[in-house]
Amino acid sequence: MKLLLAILRIIVGVLFIFSGLIKANDPLGLSYKMQEFFEVWGWHGWSDYTLALSVTLIGFEIIAGFAVLLGWQFKIFSWLLLALILCFTFLTGYAVLSGKIKECGCFGDCIKLTAMDSFIKDLVLTGLILFLFIFRKRVQPVFNTLTSSIILLLAGVLSFSLQWYVLKHLPILDCLPYKTGNSIQEKMKMPAGAIPDSSVITFVYNKGGKDVEFTSSQFPADFDSTYTFVRRYDKLVRKGNAEPSIKDFVVLAEDGTDFTVEFLNEPGYQLWLFLKNDYEETDWSLKLEIIMKLAQQKNIPGFIITNVALDPLLEKSPRLIALMFPLRSDVTAIKTAARTNPTLYLVKQGTIINKWGVADFELALLELNKLEGNPKEDPNPPVVDSLNQSPAIIDSTIRK
Numbered sequence: 001m002k003l004l005l006a007i008l009r010i011i012v013g014v015l016f017i018f019s020g021l022i023k024a025n026d027p028l029g030l031s032y033k034m035q036e037f038f039e040v041w042g043w044h045g046w047s048d049y050t051l052a053l054s055v056t057l058i059g060f061e062i063i064a065g066f067a068v069l070l071g072w073q074f075k076i077f078s079w080l081l082l083a084l085i086l087c088f089t090f091l092t093g094y095a096v097l098s099g100k101i102k103e104c105g106c107f108g109d110c111i112k113l114t115a116m117d118s119f120i121k122d123l124v125l126t127g128l129i130l131f132l133f134i135f136r137k138r139v140q141p142v143f144n145t146l147t148s149s150i151i152l153l154l155a156g157v158l159s160f161s162l163q164w165y166v167l168k169h170l171p172i173l174d175c176l177p178y179k180t181g182n183s184i185q186e187k188m189k190m191p192a193g194a195i196p197d198s199s200v201i202t203f204v205y206n207k208g209g210k211d212v213e214f215t216s217s218q219f220p221a222d223f224d225s226t227y228t229f230v231r232r233y234d235k236l237v238r239k240g241n242a243e244p245s246i247k248d249f250v251v252l253a254e255d256g257t258d259f260t261v262e263f264l265n266e267p268g269y270q271l272w273l274f275l276k277n278d279y280e281e282t283d284w285s286l287k288l289e290i291i292m293k294l295a296q297q298k299n300i301p302g303f304i305i306t307n308v309a310l311d312p313l314l315e316k317s318p319r320l321i322a323l324m325f326p327l328r329s330d331v332t333a334i335k336t337a338a339r340t341n342p343t344l345y346l347v348k349q350g351t352i353i354n355k356w357g358v359a360d361f362e363l364a365l366l367e368l369n370k371l372e373g374n375p376k377e378d379p380n381p382p383v384v385d386s387l388n389q390s391p392a393i394i395d396s397t398i399r400k
Contacts, residue, residue, distance in 0.1 A: 005132065005139060009068050012081070012128050016065030022107045023058045024162045026171045028339050029109055030054040037091065040100050055163050060084075062159040063152055068132075071141040072148035078129075078136040085126050092119040110175035169357040170339050177245035178337045178352060185264050185350045187246040204230040219256035225311040232330055249337070252328040254310050263327075264350035268374035271295055271364075272345040273324055274338035275306040276331065281317060284342065287361040291344070292323040294365060298373025307331040 023030050034050040064084070067077045088106070095101040095115035104118040113121070132139070141148060166172060174180065177187045201216045205227040212227070214220060220227075251260045273288070292302050302324035306313065309328075314321050337343065340357035344364055347353060356364050 001135070001138065005135060008128050008132055009071065009139065012125065012132065013065045013067075013069035015125065016061050016068065016081075018065075019107055020058050020062035020065060020159065021162075022110055023054075024062065024159055025166060025173050026109060026175075026339065027051065027054045027058055027163045027167060028335075030058065032335055033104070036101060040098070055160070058163060059156060059159040063156050066152055066155040070143060070148045070151060071139045072143075072145075072152065074139040074141070075136050078133045078139075081129050082133050085122060085129050089119070089122040089126050092122050095119070110173060166339070168340065168359040170343070170355065170360075176336060176339075178355075180352050180354055183351045184246060184249060184347075188244050188249065190244050199234040201232060201234055203232045206230050216250070216258070223256045225254070225309040228309070229307055229331070232332070246333075246336075248330050248333045250330055250333065251305065254326070254328065256328075267349050269298075269300045269353070269371060270347045271300060271302040271324070272347055273302065273304045273306075273320075273342050274334050274345065275304055275308065275320075275342045276334055276338065277306070277308045279341045284358050284361050285317070285319065288344070289319070289323060291361065291364050291368065294368050295373075298368065298371060299376050300368070300371075300373055301325065303327050305329045305334065305337075307334055 028051065031050040031054040034053060035047045038044065038046045038050070060080075061084070064077060064081055067073065068081065092104045092106070092115060095104050096119045102115060103112060104115055106113055106118045106121065143151070162172075178184070202213055203216065205212050205214075207227050211230060212220070249260065250258060251263045252258055271291070295302055304313070304320060304324045304326045306326065307329060308316075310321075310326055313326055320326075337345075340359070342358055343355060344361055345352060345355045346364065346367060354364075354367050
């Protein structure tokens with residue numbers, strides 16, 4: 001029995017530590033998954049607290065894994081582990097039975113598990129933890145109290161420090177479809193031989209206090225900054241057997257004109273600033289100004305890809321508009337592409353050359369210094385006013 005308990009503790013402890021570290025590499029990913037659950041349940045008020053919940057849960061998961069291995073205060077941690085795994089099992093079970101959530105994020109984006117895979121894993125873990133819980137009084141600590149306390153303290157410092165680092169920079173292990181070296185066009189393609197889902201993308205905007213719905217191909221004729229984005233959803237018409245890695249990257253002009261294909265296929269280097277609506281201007285904007293001055297010398301254009309409408313963006317950050325051309329995109333795509341707010345990309349014809357989190361913008365200068373830049377086709381290019389030009393000449397603006 002003693003040997004069996006030791007083996008089960010090692011299995012459970014290692015799994016919890018591994019799961020926690022994978023999620024600690026990208027706590028925002030778990031935060032977004034929590035938001036997905038809360039939105040399905042209609043608990044919209046909880047969405048503001050998901051990041052704090054994510055960081056806390058990940059930290060506890062790692063600490064609990066070490067506590068199980070050490071056998072420290074096992075009578076207490078066995079109760080906590082049981083409560084945690086029952087919570088996980090309920091969530092994955094709900095995802096399977098409801099069909100509203102495809103993935104549960106148990107191992108983050110690095111190890112993709114379907115809702116059913118996650119549910120089976122949690123059922124097995126529940127059985128193991130129940131066994132340990134029943135015989136919890138037989139578990140003896142491996143080290144004395146002081147040594148165990150120091151190890152757990154270090155584990156806690158490790159977990160929270162790692163999360164703090166990636167939230168300021170970017171995930172150390174990039175498992176997202178927008179990783180450096182990937183071609184966005186290729187990731188938007190269906191796998192060979194796959195049958196895609198047939199669905200209709202529907203946008204919900206608020207105008208004059210009323211929600212207005214329309215599809216991506218039927219934007220209102222009067223669409224402008226008076227429309228405030230609420231959400232978008234896909235209405236499934238026919239279920240396929242696969243989907244592309246990137247399925248929601250869309251680039252729109254302010255009037256709703258979609259020119260994603262032309263934008264991605266444009267040759268030469270570009271700088272993209274992914275910016276979500278809840279951003280705050282700090283010293284990164286000054287660094288960006290220096291970056292864009294160097295980029296202009298090398299004929300490299302810059303674009304803001306954001307879910308913020310032009311008028312509020314201009315009111316809050318007029319200097320950003322002077323530096324980079326603003327483009328609209330879906331907030332879901334921005335969340336996936338940008339794990340810090342903002343995030344800067346160096347892109348060449350749709351291929352991601354490099355990217356930097358908000359704390360690493362100065363590294364972009366080092367990268368730009370190495371580049372020859374884009375050739376200058378016109379020695380006397382016309383001055384373009386990004387605020388007043390019409391969407392019809394956006395493509396020619398990109399080319400210059």
